[in-house]
Amino acid sequence: MDRVPILKIEGILFVSIQVDLQDDTVLQLQEDLADELSATGAHGVIIDITAVEIVDSFIGRMLTTIGSISRMFDAETVLVGMRPAVAITLTELGLSLRGVRTALNAEKGLRLLAARDG
Amino acid sequence: MDVDSSQTRMVDVLLANQEKLLARWAEILLASDAGQGTAEETRQELAEIFGALQRSMSDADESAQGELRAMLAELSRSRARRGATPTQTAISVFALKDAVYELVASAAELVPEFLVFSRMVDDLGLFTFQTYAAAREQVIADQAEAMLELSTPVVRLWDGIIAVPLIGTLDSARTQLVMEKMLDALVTEGAEHAVIDITGVPTVDTEVAQHLLKTVMAARLLGAECTISGIRPQIAHTIVSLGIEFGDIATKATLADALGHALKQSGLKVGPA
Numbered sequence: 001m002d003r004v005p006i007l008k009i010e011g012i013l014f015v016s017i018q019v020d021l022q023d024d025t026v027l028q029l030q031e032d033l034a035d036e037l038s039a040t041g042a043h044g045v046i047i048d049i050t051a052v053e054i055v056d057s058f059i060g061r062m063l064t065t066i067g068s069i070s071r072m073f074d075a076e077t078v079l080v081g082m083r084p085a086v087a088i089t090l091t092e093l094g095l096s097l098r099g100v101r102t103a104l105n106a107e108k109g110l111r112l113l114a115a116r117d118g
Numbered sequence: 119m120d121v122d123s124s125q126t127r128m129v130d131v132l133l134a135n136q137e138k139l140l141a142r143w144a145e146i147l148l149a150s151d152a153g154q155g156t157a158e159e160t161r162q163e164l165a166e167i168f169g170a171l172q173r174s175m176s177d178a179d180e181s182a183q184g185e186l187r188a189m190l191a192e193l194s195r196s197r198a199r200r201g202a203t204p205t206q207t208a209i210s211v212f213a214l215k216d217a218v219y220e221l222v223a224s225a226a227e228l229v230p231e232f233l234v235f236s237r238m239v240d241d242l243g244l245f246t247f248q249t250y251a252a253a254r255e256q257v258i259a260d261q262a263e264a265m266l267e268l269s270t271p272v273v274r275l276w277d278g279i280i281a282v283p284l285i286g287t288l289d290s291a292r293t294q295l296v297m298e299k300m301l302d303a304l305v306t307e308g309a310e311h312a313v314i315d316i317t318g319v320p321t322v323d324t325e326v327a328q329h330l331l332k333t334v335m336a337a338r339l340l341g342a343e344c345t346i347s348g349i350r351p352q353i354a355h356t357i358v359s360l361g362i363e364f365g366d367i368a369t370k371a372t373l374a375d376a377l378g379h380a381l382k383q384s385g386l387k388v389g390p391a
Contacts, residue, residue: 084301087339102341
């Protein structure tokens, strides 16, 4: 099973998904991220999904769950680099990813987190 | 009398009078103004079809039949593209029947053969008509597609602000295209604001509103904010009467207001120089 690496950069956890998302990959990521948040006390999570071309309702829901888990640790989740096709699919599925913020790219995501910390 | 033997006899008659028939066929066509090309072109076209017709009648082989149909299809397609009427196209084939009838009118013993032949020509005429209709439909579909492409521009208003002026009735296919083009533009321009201007949309019903909401939601997933502008008084009235909720989506009266809103959101300010 592919495992998604989590990088910590100055209080922010950076997750770049470069593999095809399988259900168990996402579940593993969810666990790893919770462990990492609790261990580091990071205040922000950036998930880069530039390379993700296919999503389904399960993965859409998992992203929302990751957002909720991060919130438990007082961290904000920003989803960056979503492809237009993925956005259309999620909208058609009726998922609006509540509790997760979005940005066009990683740079804008970082700025969003910085603005929040003021 | 079986069909095969009558066909063989008919082919003999056709072959024996080939020159005369072709001349008459072309004459009828040119007189009826159905041959759109020059007289010479028409004659050559007819001679080719006549040859293929003979081969398909004397040959039980499927390929001769196919060749004839392909030829007729080409004829009706070119007529359709040149804007000929359906009658003009169908008459190209039916005129042959007139020409043959004039030939056999004096020979009573050929009447059964002529009937069989006539039925075959009818089939071919119908086939021509069918191809003609299909070709015209293709032309319409191509135009519709071209119009779809033309009518959905995405323009850059400012650094990081794009606008999508919508003109004409919105249906599912068009909204889908608008959505895709707008989202692509947001990503390639790195724009965080999009203004959807609906000044040119004549009516807004629940379906159109639903499409607009979906587009805004998809843009939000990318990390961009949308403003809807150009809402005319009647449309505002309709939207409220229908009970459509735009929720927390910003709506503005004019494109200028929307641009001002987007600039403010981006932390920009335009003032006197």
